[in-house]
Amino acid sequence: MFSFEDISDWFWDIIQQADKNPDILASILMEMPKKSICRFQYEFESTLYLVWDDVEAKLRLSEDGTLETCGWIVSQGKDYFVYVKNHPDGIPETNYIDFSQSLYGVADGVYLELFDEFLPVPPGGYYYNSPWKVKPGLYHLENKAD
Numbered sequence: 001m002f003s004f005e006d007i008s009d010w011f012w013d014i015i016q017q018a019d020k021n022p023d024i025l026a027s028i029l030m031e032m033p034k035k036s037i038c039r040f041q042y043e044f045e046s047t048l049y050l051v052w053d054d055v056e057a058k059l060r061l062s063e064d065g066t067l068e069t070c071g072w073i074v075s076q077g078k079d080y081f082v083y084v085k086n087h088p089d090g091i092p093e094t095n096y097i098d099f100s101q102s103l104y105g106v107a108d109g110v111y112l113e114l115f116d117e118f119l120p121v122p123p124g125g126y127y128y129n130s131p132w133k134v135k136p137g138l139y140h141l142e143n144k145a146d
Helices: 009-018 022-030 034-048 054-059 064-073 079-085 106-115
Strands: none
Touching: 009 034, 009 064, 009 079, 022 034, 022 064, 022 106, 034 064, 034 106, 054 064, 064 079
């Protein structure tokens, strides 16, 4: 199962470079090979699930609302993510969140634009399986690569 220790510095560096701006993230991802865009998306999705239970318990949102809020939390960067993970009472109510500062879904859009296909989901999804082991020969991504 994916844990906080599995989140790479590579991932957090990209989040920091994007500076909560989906357009900046898109331009960063547009320069990456297919494998790296997949890796970023897999790591983003897996990371947001690490705060899912806390967001769900505090805010009692729909599944979509919880997903959007968790994506926003990841988008704010490593320091904020760690704060929320350690202090779930600090999760803001959604009316205090600027969702335009969310990077959730950007990699999917870039992948579709560049390759005219949907970004593949790892077998078994993001939450329960290691997100880096995708079909051999297609994308074999190690979580500590790069």
